[in-house]
Amino acid sequence: MLEVRNIWKSFGQTQAVSDLSFTARPGAVFGLLGPNGAGKTTTIRIVLDILQPDRGSVSWQGKIVDADLRHTFGYLPEERGLYPQMKIADQLMYFAQLHGMTPADAKARIAQLSESFALTENLNKKPAELSKGNQQKVQFIAAIVHEPPLLVLDEPFSGFDPINVEILKGAIRGLVAAGTAVMLSSHRMEQVEELTSDICIIDRSHAVISGSLAQIKRDWPDRFIRMTAIQDLAFIGAFPGVSARPSSNGYVDLKAPPSVAPADLLRAAIAAGPVDHFEIVEPSLNDIYLHYVRAEESAA
Amino acid sequence: MSTTGIIIKREYVERIKSRSFIIGTALVVIGMFALALLPFGFRWLGSEFTSKIVVVAPDSGVAAQVAKALSDEYDVSISKDRATGATLPADVAQAVKSKKYDAALLAYRTSNGLAFAFYPRQTGLLSKSGNLRSRLAPVAINVDLTGQTARSAKQALNFQLKTVALNERYQSEQQENAASTLVYILLILLYIGTILYAVQIAQGVIEEKSNRVMEVMIAAVRPAQLLAGKIFGIGALALTQMVIFALAAAGALILLAVVIASTMSQADAVALAQHAAAAQANAPGGAGVAAQGVVASAVPYSTLVYLVVFFILGFFSYAALFAGMGALCSKAEDVQQFNGVMMIPIIIAYFIAIFAVFGDPEKPLFVVASMIPLISPMVMFTRVALSSVPAWQIALSIAFSLAAIWGLTLLAGRLYRVGVLMYGKPPRLGDVVRALRAPT
Structure with a gap:
């Protein structure tokens, strides 16, 4: 288990990370979420021992992460690159060996991974000869070639087209099922919601909420209601704190505070027009994110 | 293989396979053989004038x-x-x-x-x-x-x-030949070699930064390993190229001897061969022996050994300097402005060495310069090639250089650690100082 305890980091006058704590379990995906500039990449670099925290500690399976330990981790940075003049097979072999694999083991693993990512016929090409999607797959393979116990992904889906996003998600699910601890960062909630089981949302260096995503949703005070979009939404004016947001394909999403009973809303809605759909839904990760990050911003 | 070893291997193998290395090396080798054939041209030109x-x-x-x-x-x-x-x-x-x-x-x-x-x-x-x-x-x-x-x-x-x-100016043939021609040519080699390979190190660092491989590398290995891999990999490449050039130069000298022998009358060639045979007791006769004689007399072995020693010292001093600088830049263009500054000591060393070649290498200026790291490799090489330098001075100069290499490499390692993740505008001096002071 990765344990990050009360880490702080500043660069000159800029506070990048303030008192951040979280854990990432084997066999689960931990999502570090937040807007650009919130401190996600700095946190990841501290986890990987690239940067030293001013205060606080990072440990893996009870041991403080140092160069020997982080060398077993897998890392897919947000800014990705390959050696332009080096054949794909050679690059993957290089990264595998840097992570301590023997050439024989690395060769077998590369063959197996390139097979499952449909890259076998590209192994003898140079990066420039590959499509962008295939380059990204190579990069992902480079991050997991040595079967890391902890895989750290910084904005893993940025720049991927939808098909490759699905391929990548499938690969991540496979690794999680095999017991890998995955830590990813993102500012695109809809892309990571179905993968993450634990989250921490950070905004301007501070954690605003963290914990099990299912628990956060269950404990969420507001009700999210999806109902048929009727012409006249004036009825919600009678319920203080209720807001409406038009949704796609003929629905409207309502958000109601705990003081409002959904049954009362339904009665009022039926009185206002024909309603054939009325559903209480869990808050989406995006709703949670917007709640915290927006609130912080308007407070500032 | 150790992590550093893996990095050294990559730096070496990928560069030696590169088209620019193969073509550049081939051009120099061809040039050496072309130079060996020049006496034909000189003979033709020289026939106009009779001494x-x-x-x-x-x-x-x-x-x-x-x-x-x-x-x-x-x-x-x-x-x-x-x-x-x-x-x-x-x-x-x-x-x-x-x-x-x-x-x-x-x-x-x-x-x-x-x-x-x-x-x-x-x-x-x-x-x-x-x-x-x-x-x-x-x-x-x-x-x-x-x-x-x-x-x-x-x-x-x-x-x-x-x-x-x-x-x-010159008291004997040997002094004049060794002094102005050989040492001068070797100095140029030392100068060009040091600059060429030091700049390659800076470029190698920037290449990794600009194509963002650095992000992955820095998470997998220690910055010191990355730095060592770069310096030793490119250093090995430099030595390989020097060995190729040395072999080509020896080959060209043999060709030159054969050319000289072939332009002599038969009797002259036999006499030369006999002389060489007499001098070298049991060596076989013919142009090959004459060639060996030419090669052996053109370059004293001790001078070649010193050339390699001082090239290595110079290379490692500048390699550390240029690697640290490369780590602070994020684009190839940024390096240009630093290169000029970094090359000042090499240029100073080169000119001092040239003055030593054509003057008295034992003047106090040259003795002092041959002790100052970054400048000493070229100046001390000139002194040992041209005059008899006390062993303690050579040892002291090498010791100072080694100490400087140690210090500069530590400094480069520190710049590397903070610099490799710096992107964006080229750094100013203030940024460099701040980077060195940073706690990480």
């Missing part, structure tokens, strides 16, 4: 034989002075200095037979003594074998021929 030589001999018979042996290539006059010993008559020396003649050739008798001394005024004539020896060999054999002392042809061939320049 005037005055011969001073113990008697008219010897004088006539010497004149005959040289007459096809030189404009030969016989002096009315007679040689009584190993000293050139003063009026003949004066005649050469006053440009009446280009050189004087003194033949004199010793207890070991006939001996010669060659007194050229033109520096260009200095390189002729090999050719002279082969031309004078028949004369020596002839005079000594018909003389009163019974000698074998082998002994007669081993006659003495010394060269004394009448130009005041």
Whole structure:
């Protein structure tokens, strides 16, 4: 288990990370979420021992992460690159060996991974000869070639087209099922919601909420209601704190505070027009994110 | 293999496979062989001019034989002075200095037979003594074998021929050759080699930063390992290229010797070969032996050893400096502005070394400069190649350089650690200082 305890980091006058704590379990995906500039990449670099925290500690399976330990981790940075003049097979072999694999083991693993990512016929090409999607797959393979116990992904889906996003998600699910601890960062909630089981949302260096995503949703005070979009939404004016947001394909999403009973809303809605759909839904990760990050911003 | 070893291997293998390395190396090798063939061209050009030589001999018979042996290539006059010993008559020396003649050739008798001394005024004539020896060999054999002392042809061939320049600057052929030509060429090699490979290190660091491989690397390995891999990988590449060039230079010198031998008359070539055989006892005859002689006499082995030692010292000093600088830049363009500053010590060292080549390398300025790291590799190399430097001075200079390499590498490692993740605008001096002070 990765344990990050009360880490702080500043660069000159800029506070990048303030008192951040979280854990990432084997066999689960931990999502570090937040807007650009919130401190996600700095946190990841501290986890990987690239940067030293001013205060606080990072440990893996009870041991403080140092160069020997982080060398077993897998890392897919947000800014990705390959050696332009080096054949794909050679690059993957290089990264595998840097992570301590023997050439024989690395060769077998590369063959197996390139097979499952449909890259076998590209192994003898140079990066420039590959499509962008295939380059990204190579990069992902480079991050997991040595079967890391902890895989750290910084904005893993940025720049991927939808098909490759699905391929990548499938690969991540496979690794999680095999017991890998995955830590990813993102500012695109809809892309990571179905993968993450634990989250921490950070905004301007501070954690605003963290914990099990299912628990956060269950404990969420507001009700999210999806109902048929009727012409006249004036009825919600009678319920203080209720807001409406038009949704796609003929629905409207309502958000109601705990003081409002959904049954009362339904009665009022039926009185206002024909309603054939009325559903209480869990808050989406995006709703949670917007709640915290927006609130912080308007407070500032 | 250790992590650093894996990185060294990649840096080395990927570069040695690269088209630019192969083409660049091939061009230099071709250039060396082209230079070896130049004497053909010079011979053709030189045939327009005939050097005037005055011969001073113990008697008219010897004088006539010497004149005959040289007459096809030189404009030969016989002096009315007679040689009584190993000293050139003063009026003949004066005649050469006053440009009446280009050189004087003194033949004199010793207890070991006939001996010669060659007194050229033109520096260009200095390189002729090999050719002279082969031309004078028949004369020596002839005079000594018909003389009163019974000698074998082998002994007669081993006659003495010394060269004394009448130009005041150089006292002997050896000094002049070793000084101005060889050391100068080796200095240029040292200068270009150091700059070329140091810049390659800076470029290698920036390449990894600009294509963002650095992000993955820095998470997988320690910055120090990355730095060491880069410096030793490119250092190994530099040594490989030097070995290729050295082998090509040796090959070119052999070719040069063959060319010289082939342009001589058959008799000259045989005489040269016999001389070489006599000198080297059990070596096989022919142009190959002559070539070996040329190669061995052109470059003293100790000079080559010092060349390698001081190249390595210079390379590692500058490698650390340039790696640290490369780590602070994020684009190739940013390096340009730093390169100029970083090269100042190399340029200073180069000019000091050149002054030492053409002046007295034991002047205090050069002695001091040969102790200052970054400058010392070139200056100390010049001193050891041209004069006898006390061993403790060489040891001290090397020790200072090693200490500087240690310090500069630590500094580079620190710059590397903070610099490799710095992107964006090129850093100013303030940023560099801040980076060095940063706690990480």
